[in-house]
Amino acid sequence: MLNTSPTLRSTLGSSLRSNSLGKLNLGLGNTSAQTQKLTPQEFEEWRKYIYDLCGIYFQDNKKYLLESRLQKRIKHLKLSSYAQYLQYLKTNPKREQEKIQLFEAITINETYFFRNQPQADALVNNIIPELLAKQPGSFKRIRIWSAASSTGEEAYTAAMVINEIILPKYPTLKVEIIGTDINYAVVEAAKKGVFKEYSIRNTPPLYLKKYFRKEGNSYLIDQKIKNMVKFKTLNLYDEVGIRMMGKTDVIYCANVLIYFDLQSKIKVVNNLYNSLNPNGYLFIGYSETLHGISKAFKLVSFPKTIGYKKG
Numbered sequence: 134m135l136n137t138s139p140t141l142r143s144t145l146g147s148s149l150r151s152n153s154l155g156k157l158n159l160g161l162g163n164t165s166a167q168t169q170k171l172t173p174q175e176f177e178e179w180r181k182y183i184y185d186l187c188g189i190y191f192q193d194n195k196k197y198l199l200e201s202r203l204q205k206r207i208k209h210l211k212l213s214s215y216a217q218y219l220q221y222l223k224t225n226p227k228r229e230q231e232k233i234q235l236f237e238a239i240t241i242n243e244t245y246f247f248r249n250q251p252q253a254d255a256l257v258n259n260i261i262p263e264l265l266a267k268q269p270g271s272f273k274r275i276r277i278w279s280a281a282s283s284t285g286e287e288a289y290t291a292a293m294v295i296n297e298i299i300l301p302k303y304p305t306l307k308v309e310i311i312g313t314d315i316n317y318a319v320v321e322a323a324k325k326g327v328f329k330e331y332s333i334r335n336t337p338p339l340y341l342k343k344y345f346r347k348e349g350n351s352y353l354i355d356q357k358i359k360n361m362v363k364f365k366t367l368n369l370y371d372e373v374g375i376r377m378m379g380k381t382d383v384i385y386c387a388n389v390l391i392y393f394d395l396q397s398k399i400k401v402v403n404n405l406y407n408s409l410n411p412n413g414y415l416f417i418g419y420s421e422t423l424h425g426i427s428k429a430f431k432l433v434s435f436p437k438t439i440g441y442k443k444g
């Protein structure tokens with residue numbers, strides 16, 4: 134289920150539901166959780182449970198999506214109702230492992246290389262040179278965090294452009310790039326560095342030729358680029374975990390705030406602000422804004438994009 138667009142995944146959500154309805158028609162019985170709808174009260178309970186865990190807020194019109202995602206787990210665990218599954222997540226000795234599966238089931242992991250080329254350009258043409266000019270002495274370092282990295286394309290894009298544009302000018306620069314995501318499966322996929330056509334479709338030919346090796350239908354990222362990036366699981370709602378990340382110069386938090394409600398956006402963005410070094414930058418997605426979420430940042434314009442700067 135990796136690397137599918139939200140639209141595709143929504144469609145999948147609907148088709149799972151039709152399958153379930155199909156099974157009902159085939160006489161498999163309406164006591165199966167597969168065929169059940171969340172009652173309004175159950176929907177509220179699930180929505181609150183998920184929201185409290187990770188900030189993701191299922192809007193009313195995404196109820197069907199939540200149903201189809203939960204049904205997969207209910208079926209897998211051979212449970213018979215949404216209520217039983219919620220109880221399992223709250224009390225079963227294996228609940229922590231199951232939360233990993235829940236996060237995998239409910240997150241949308243759409244991403245690809247060079248998803249935001251203007252941000253990549255701003256990073257290497259403006260932001261990194263500016264930050265390095267402010268660092269005293271000859272020992273220079275830069276730390277970049279892709280805070281909802283999914284399968285790693287955003288973090289690896291930063292590594293490639295830094296290797297191509299920055300490192301020739303600053304050969305002794307220490308570069309640290311970290312990708313984190315709540316979904317364990319995508320983090321493991323990111324570590325492997327093996328991608329499908331979908332991920333590389335927006336990659337400039339120079340980068341595709343230089344930094345990928347094709348094997349069958351897969352594209353393997355260059356070992357040097359792989360070595361520049363570390364991945365781990367992290368829930369953006371985990372304040373302690375975020376503090377433990379330490380200070381960072383550039384944070385990407387793109388295309389994830391859209392799944393949160395206003396309160397969780399405010400909380401997460403505030404924590405990210407605190408994680409930035411002075412003069413550090415936050416990047417969010419094309420269609421996202423911090424309007425109404427944070428006034429702490431200074432908006433800085435770059436060609437075809439903006440960055441949010443910590444003053």
Ligand SMILES: C[S@@+](CC[C@H](N)C(=O)[O-])C[C@H]1O[C@@H](n2cnc3c(N)ncnc32)[C@H](O)[C@@H]1O
Binds near residue numbers: 241244280282367387
């Ligand atoms: C649509 S992808 C965006 C990937 C990448 N940032 C990009 O823009 O291409 C959103 C990612 O956010 C992750 N996510 C959702 N809620 C999260 C949370 N509370 N903490 C960390 N990651 C989360 C999902 O697992 C998913 O991989």
